Structures are given as structure tokens and as C-alpha cells.
Amino acid sequence: MSIPPEILYKHSYLSGHSVLVFCQWELRLFDDLEQLFDGSDNVVWQDASRFHDPLRVTRVRIHAFLLSRDSGTTPTLMWFRDYALGVMLREFPISQRADAKVFALLQNLIPVEEPDEDRVLLLTKDEVMEKAARLRNTGHDQEAYKLTTLPDSYNEEAFRSLFSQMSTKTVNIRTPTMYRILMEVADTSEPRDVILRKILAPQIDESFDQIRADIDIEKARLIHFSIDNWKAKKKPERTEEMDDAEWKSHYQEIVRDRKLEFSRRREELSEDFRMNVKSYLKNLVLLNNINDNGGFFYPPEIVEKFWDLISDNAALEVVIYPSSEMLTLLFYYNHRAFELVFEEDPDDFELLEFLGLEMRNRRIQNLDISLRGLSPKGQRILDDILDIDTSDVTGGGLIPTQFKRMHELSEEGLGRFRDGLYTIKDVMVEMNFPMVRLLVNEDGSSSNPPDQIRFNRIEFSLSLSEDQSIFLLDGIPIDSHPSDDLVFHIQKKLLEFSRFIYRKPWTFPLPDPVKLKEEIDSTLDESTLDNLDEDRRKEVACKMTILGFHNSVMQLSRTLEVALRRELTGTQELTIVMPMVLTPLLNMQLTERDIDEIILKSLEEGG
Amino acid sequence: MDTVGIYVDGMNIDLGLSHAGESGIQLNIGSILNEYAEQFGSIIDRIVHIDETYDWRIEGTETDLVDNGFDVIRDERFPYKSLTDFRIGCQIIDRLHAEDCPDMFILVTGDKDFLVVLEYIDQHDRRAMIIGESNSLAAPLLQKCQELEFDCHSIQLISESIKSSGVLTQLPTTQR
Numbered sequence: 100m101s102i103p104p105e106i107l108y109k110h111s112y113l114s115g116h117s118v119l120v121f122c123q124w125e126l127r128l129f130d131d132l133e134q135l136f137d138g139s140d141n142v143v144w145q146d147a148s149r150f151h152d153p154l155r156v157t158r159v160r161i162h163a164f165l166l167s168r169d170s171g172t173t174p175t176l177m178w179f180r181d182y183a184l185g186v187m188l189r190e191f192p193i194s195q196r197a198d199a200k201v202f203a204l205l206q207n208l209i210p211v212e213e214p215d216e217d218r219v220l221l222l223t224k225d226e227v228m229e230k231a232a233r234l235r236n237t238g239h240d241q242e243a244y245k246l247t248t249l250p251d252s253y254n255e256e257a258f259r260s261l262f263s264q265m266s267t268k269t270v271n272i273r274t275p276t277m278y279r280i281l282m283e284v285a286d287t288s289e290p291r292d293v294i295l296r297k298i299l300a301p302q303i304d305e306s307f308d309q310i311r312a313d314i315d316i317e318k319a320r321l322i323h324f325s326i327d328n329w330k331a332k333k334k335p336e337r338t339e340e341m342d343d344a345e346w347k348s349h350y351q352e353i354v355r356d357r358k359l360e361f362s363r364r365r366e367e368l369s370e371d372f373r374m375n376v377k378s379y380l381k382n383l384v385l386l387n388n389i390n391d392n393g394g395f396f397y398p399p400e401i402v403e404k405f406w407d408l409i410s411d412n413a414a415l416e417v418v419i420y421p422s423s424e425m426l427t428l429l430f431y432y433n434h435r436a437f438e439l440v441f442e443e444d445p446d447d448f449e450l451l452e453f454l455g456l457e458m459r460n461r462r463i464q465n466l467d468i469s470l471r472g473l474s475p476k477g478q479r480i481l482d483d484i485l486d487i488d489t490s491d492v493t494g495g496g497l498i499p500t501q502f503k504r505m506h507e508l509s510e511e512g513l514g515r516f517r518d519g520l521y522t523i524k525d526v527m528v529e530m531n532f533p534m535v536r537l538l539v540n541e542d543g544s545s546s547n548p549p550d551q552i553r554f555n556r557i558e559f560s561l562s563l564s565e566d567q568s569i570f571l572l573d574g575i576p577i578d579s580h581p582s583d584d585l586v587f588h589i590q591k592k593l594l595e596f597s598r599f600i601y602r603k604p605w606t607f608p609l610p611d612p613v614k615l616k617e618e619i620d621s622t623l624d625e626s627t628l629d630n631l632d633e634d635r636r637k638e639v640a641c642k643m644t645i646l647g648f649h650n651s652v653m654q655l656s657r658t659l660e661v662a663l664r665r666e667l668t669g670t671q672e673l674t675i676v677m678p679m680v681l682t683p684l685l686n687m688q689l690t691e692r693d694i695d696e697i698i699l700k701s702l703e704e705g706g
Numbered sequence: 707m708d709t710v711g712i713y714v715d716g717m718n719i720d721l722g723l724s725h726a727g728e729s730g731i732q733l734n735i736g737s738i739l740n741e742y743a744e745q746f747g748s749i750i751d752r753i754v755h756i757d758e759t760y761d762w763r764i765e766g767t768e769t770d771l772v773d774n775g776f777d778v779i780r781d782e783r784f785p786y787k788s789l790t791d792f793r794i795g796c797q798i799i800d801r802l803h804a805e806d807c808p809d810m811f812i813l814v815t816g817d818k819d820f821l822v823v824l825e826y827i828d829q830h831d832r833r834a835m836i837i838g839e840s841n842s843l844a845a846p847l848l849q850k851c852q853e854l855e856f857d858c859h860s861i862q863l864i865s866e867s868i869k870s871s872g873v874l875t876q877l878p879t880t881q882r
Contacts, residue, residue, distance in 0.1 A: 263863035332841040
């Protein structure tokens with residue numbers, strides 16, 4: 100602490116002690132200081148106001164200087180000592196005016212704002228009146244008047260009103276710290292709130308101990324009561340009187356606290372994220388558009404046009420289950436519904452034909468399209484054309500309509516189908532992709548998808564590093580640096596995930612993308628796509644589709660790596676309900692210590 | 707003189723106090739609320755809503771409320787669905803449109819569903835206050851109070867403050 104030369108020093112010899120000197124923040128307090136010398140050996144006076152951080156109230160350093168009788172000579176530092184003291188808090192930054200108000204009421208002082216100095220001073224009533232008198236003498240009558248009315252607002256009644264008030268305190272803690280808290284929830288079955296109170300109550304107690312000596316006995320008792328009441332919240336136990344509904348509402352709190360969920364609204368997702376998710380899903384549909392003859396069920400450009408028409412369905416929802424050390428990442432919604440209005444443009448009808456045929460024939464594996472007419476007439480036409488060429492479909496037993504409709508259209512039937520479609524001007528389209536109802540096996544049989552495969556979510560194991568500062572995602576450390584390991588790991592997961600969606604999982608193409616590109620480039624070097632014979636053209640087009648898919652997987656892997664890293668190295672907002680009078684006591688500790696450290700240390704020590 | 711209405715979500719406050727072991731407050735809740743509310747004006751409404759099938763956790767709670775001038779209204783209940791929140795909300799809306807609308811509404815609850823009611827009171831230029839059980843005050847309700855500059859108080863801390871000021875010295879000690 101540096102001492103400006105203009106500060107006045109006082110020195111006094113106390114028996115058995117060296118010279119004690121106090122650094123004062125205002126000359127007039129010098130007189131008050133005199134009154135504190137009652138002859139006892141250990142009287143010390145504390146001044147937090149000149150400290151860099153006014154709320155650092157745990158310690159004060161007293162310097163002892165030998166003053167020369169000759170004026171102008173620099174004092175000689177003889178001795179200094181640190182004291183852990185109860186502190187009279189007298190100055191706060193303006194941004195902490197709410198805390199200042201509480202401490203004012205606790206210490207029977209009055210908060211006076213000095214906006215020019217960006218501070219709030221806590222003054223006694225006499226000090227306020229003196230300040231008001233000085234303002235009046237300098238012609239600031241209005242300000243002086245305001246000051247004189249202030250003491251009326253800071254009285255016993257004001258304290259009692261403050262005392263029973265509740266408020267919220269919001270803190271940001273690192274996601275790994277939140278995870279650690281939820282592990283504790285899982286281990287103890289105590290709600291998160293109970294655990295947090297156990298962690299933070301000792302901090303509040305510590306602050307209270309520091310100021311206790313400076314507040315009157317009854318106020319101290321009330322604060323003590325408030326702390327006890329706050330930390331007394333217990334984990335809910337089912338009692339005989341509780342009916343099911345009442346117990347359920349308590350239990351839901353514990354269940355909800357066992358997982359950590361966060362999501363981003365579509366507007367919060369980056370353009371890259373949305374584009375890459377869309378590209379991946381489009382390329383997966385295009386991959387499933389490849390038929391058994393090395394060609395396509397539908398012209399790829401039509402499928403692309405359809406996919407480009409619909410809005411992206413990117414999403415980001417992360418759910419973390421600390422008890423099972425799992426993280427699930429949802430990155431798209433597989434359902435879209437939208438209206439399509441068709442103009443006279445032939446391209447529009449081509450698109451409508453694709454949708455109608457796909458709804459009927461279901462060629463593209465796991466793509467579920469349904470159309471509905473927007474008018475009763477439109478719906479009737481749709482029903483009629485979807486049933487074309489189904490009346491001759493026979494078989495043992497009843498055949499469901501959708502299976503009848505999968506029967507190929509005859510040439511005449513196709514003509515009538517098109518004619519009917521062209522009379523429908525607008526439709527509601529519902530699309531689900533992927534809609535994996537059944538997995539197709541190599542022997543032609545079908546089976547249900549494994550339970551653990553959920554087709555818009557990827558799962559990872561999630562744990563904490565030894566120092567609990569970062570996450571390990573499937574064993575890969577997640578810190579602020581980009582991780583190629585994580586990109587490749589996500590890529591593997593996406594490919595595995597995609598394999599189940601592919602029309603024939605056992606033939607899922609896994610080429611070397613570099614070699615594949617070379618093959619395509621070398622073929623196109625010889626000739627353009629249009630000049631190749633049909634078979635070669637189809638072959639190259641299929642290879643380009645496969646390459647496009649793998650490129651989209653790589654792009655999406657990078658995007659998901661960025662997203663996961665951002666979420667797992669970010670922070671979570673925690674809102675704590677607590678008595679308003681205790682909030683500044685907690686703030687006293689939080690200005691000195693990191694809340695993550697407080698929480699982790701407490702949990703390590705057993706809460 | 708300002709007027710005050712007190713509207714109590716009976717089950718919410720009774721269950722909260724019961725879980726917190728605050729039997730002393732449960733047996734004197736009517737007196738405590740009266741004593742506290744009187745500082746804000748003349749109390750013209752004192753209403754408690756509970757489900758028709760609800761049993762107070764401590765015998766004597768309803769007696770105390772009735773003795774202190776509260777109307778205890780038992781609302782029809784449907785299986786798995788209580789309607790008391792809606793009834794209280796609708797009652798407050800009715801009062802907001804009445805000629806003798808209170809200047810201040812004191813809602814005794816911790817349920818976040820009432821944040822909509824607080825907005826409505828604010829839109830009608832009336833003051834409101836929430837009094838709830840410390841441990842079951844919902845954070846969103848508190849945040850709405852902060853946003854609208856309404857006070858939110860703990861019934862336990864009110865009770866202790868009243869005791870401390872020398873009034874109601876016959877309150878039984880709380881049991882934990």
C-alpha cells in the first residue's frame with residue numbers, strides 16, 4: 100500500500116508496542132479515531148476505503164512510521180503488520196449500490212452516492228449532515244436538501260423490511276463444475292439447491308464473522324437466524340401425509356436436477372452449422388437415392404432441388420447425464436412440414452411429381468414423405484391418383500394401402516398420375532428423414548433398429564479430468580483448443596450412424612475419399628460428364644454422390660467439434676434464491692475467490 | 707388510506723411450511739399476515755384458497771386463519787388437477803376491475819404460475835407483494851418481482867422480524 104506524502108500521520112506510543120500509525124481517508128475522521136484510543140493495548144482502527152478493492156475486508160495492514168519533527172522529511176517505515184479484522188465497510192463502487200444499501204442498514208449508516216467519484220460512501224447521520232452543510236455553503240441547495248432527507252429512509256423500519264426480503268443471485272460457473280454438482284445430486288439424491296446452500300453457507304458465515312463485531316446484537320442475531328433458515332433446506336422425504344401428486348412434485352425436482360440440458364435456438368446457430376447439417380442430410384438422402392443398378396431412383400438434381408427448397412432443420416440440444424456419464428447430442432430435427440404452392444413452371448411440376456411418386460413408391464430408404472391437399476378437392480385428387488394401379492394388386496390376406504401403392508405404375512398409370520398431379524395447385528408436405536422403422540438385413544429380412552440408435556442423436560461417454568477442470572468426451576480431452584482427434588472421432592460416429600440409415604447397411608460405401616476424387620477427376624479429364632456413355636455417366640455420377648456424402652460428413656464433423664467444444668468449455672448460469680440481506684455477504688467472498696474453486700473444493704472436502 | 711388485499715394459496719404455503727418444520731408459523735399464520743399487512747394500509751380482503759379435499763397439515767391452522775378474519779374457500783378439485791391457482795388468479799383479475807380494488811395485492815405463495823398475475827397487477831398500476839415459504843419460492847417468481855419492482859418476502863423471516871420487534875411475543879418457538 101503506497102502512502103501519498105500529503106496524508107497526515109499520527110503517531111502514538113502504546114505500552115509494549117511499537118509506534119502505531121493509521122492511514123486515514125479523510126482528515127476529519129482523524130478526530131473520530133482519537134475516540135477509539137481508550138487506553139487498551141490492542142486498539143486498532145481499520146480503514147478499508149483506500150484499498151484497491153473496497154470489499155477486501157479480511158485483512159488490513161497497519162504501517163508504523165517514525166515521524167521526524169522536521170517538516171518535509173519523508174517518514175521512515177519502521178514496522179508493519181497484517182491484522183485479520185472485523186471491518187467497517189465504508190466505500191463501494193456505484194455498481195454495488197445494492198450491497199452498499201444492505202451494509203448501510205446493518206451498520207446503522209447511510210449510503211451516499213458520489214457519481215463523479217463512482218462510489219457510494221457509508222456515512223453516519225452526523226457525517227451526512229456535515230456534508231449537506233458543506234453543499235449548502237457552496238450553493239448546492241437542492242443536493243443538500245436531498246441529503247438531509249436520506250437518514251429517514253435508513254432506519255429500523257427499513258432494516259426490518261429489508262431483512263425479510265428474498266432475491267435471486269445469478270452466477271456463471273463452468274460447465275465441468277456444474278457437472279460435478281450434478282454428480283453429487285446423483286450420489287446423494289439431494290436437490291441441487293440443497294447442495295449449493297451447503298457449499299455457500301460457510302462462505303456467508305465467514306463474511307458474517309468479519310462484520311459481526313460492527314453490527315448491533317439484535318441485527319446480528321437476525322442475520323444469524325437468516326443464515327440458519329437458509330441453510331436448513333433439506334432434501335425432500337416422502338411422509339405418510341403426502342399423496343402421490345405432492346410427492347411427485349418434489350421428486351421431479353430431484354429428477355430434473357440429475358441431468359444438464361442446454362439447447363440453442365435456430366437463430367443462435369452459426370450459418371456454418373446450419374449449412375453443414377443441411378448438406379449432410381441432403382447428401383445422405385442422395386446416397387439413398389442410388390439404386391441397385393448403379394443409377395438413381397430419381398434424377399439427383401430433383402432431389403437436391405427439393406432439399407434446397409425446405410428450410411434447414413439444424414438444431415443443437417445437449418443432454419448430459421452425470422450419473423451414467425453420458426452425453427447425447429441432437430443436431431437436427433427429422434420432421435419438417437411446409438406448404439408448397441406450385442406455379443405454372445414445369446420445374447415445379449417435376450418436383451411435385453417426385454414428391455407424389457416417392458410418397459407412393461417409397462424408393463428412398465428411410466425418407467418418409469406425405470402430401471395432403473390443402474382443399475377437399477385437392478385431397479380427393481391425391482387419394483385417387485395414389486390408388487392408381489392398385490386395384491389389381493392381390494395377395495393373401497389384407498394388404499395395407501401403403502404397400503399396395505408401392506406397386507409400380509404402368510405407363511398409362513404414370514400418365515394419369517401426372518395428369519392428376521398437375522391439377523393440384525398447392526399441397527402440404529410432411530417429411531421425416533430419417534424415419535427408420537425397420538433395418539434391412541443382408542438376407543432380405545428386416546429387424547427393429549437397436550434401442551441405442553436414435554437417429555438424430557449421437558451419444559458419447561463423458562467424464563471429468565482428474566483435476567475436474569475439463570471434460571473427457573469418449574476419453575478425448577476437451578479444452579479451448581481445436582481437436583483433430585475429436586473431429587475424426589465424431590466422423591467415425593457419424594459414419595456408423597449413417598450406415599444404419601443407408602439403404603443396405605452391409606454395403607455402406609467407405610471408400611478412401613482422396614482416391615475416389617482422383618478416380619473421378621481422371622475420368623472427367625478424359626471427357627465431360629455429358630459425353631460419356633450412359634453406363635460410365637451413371638458410374639461417375641454415383642461416385643460423385645458418394646464423394647459428396649463423405650465430404651459433407653467431414654464438414655459436419657468439424658462443425659460439431661466446434662459446437663461441442665464451445666458448449667463443454669463454456670459456462671452455465673446458476674440462479675440461487677436467497678435472502679436479500681445475505682447476498683452482499685456472499686458477494687464479499689466471491690470478489691476474492693473464484694466460485695468454481697469454492698464449489699469444487701467444498702465438494703472435494705465432502706460438502 | 708391505502709387498502710390491501712391478502713390472497714393465500716393455502717396448500718402451497720401450508721405444505722412448504724410443513725416440509726420446513728415451521729409448525730409455529732402454521733399455527734399463527736393468520737396473525738402474522740395481518741400484523742405484517744397492516745403496515746401497508748387497511749386490509750379489505752383476506753382470502754385463502756385450498757382444494758376441497760385438502761387436510762391442513764396441522765390442526766389449528768384453519769382456526770387461526772378464520773379467527774383472524776380470513777375466508778377459507780374450498781375449491782372443487784378434479785383428479786390429478788387442482789384449480790386453486792386459477793381461482794386465485796381469476797379472483798384477483800375480478801378485483802382489479804372492481805371499484806374498491808385494493809391498492810396493494812399481497813399474494814401468499816411461492817408458485818411461479820403467479821408471475822402472470824403479477825404482470826397483470828402491474829399493468830393495472832397497482833402494487834403487489836409476494837410472501838412465500840423460504841425454501842419453496844420459485845426463482846422465476848422472484849425474478850418477475852425484481853423486474854416489476856415488487857417486493858418478495860419470506861414468511862419465516864417476517865415472523866422472526868415481528869418477534870424481534872417485540873410484537874406477538876407469545877409465538878411458540880419454531881420446531882425443526
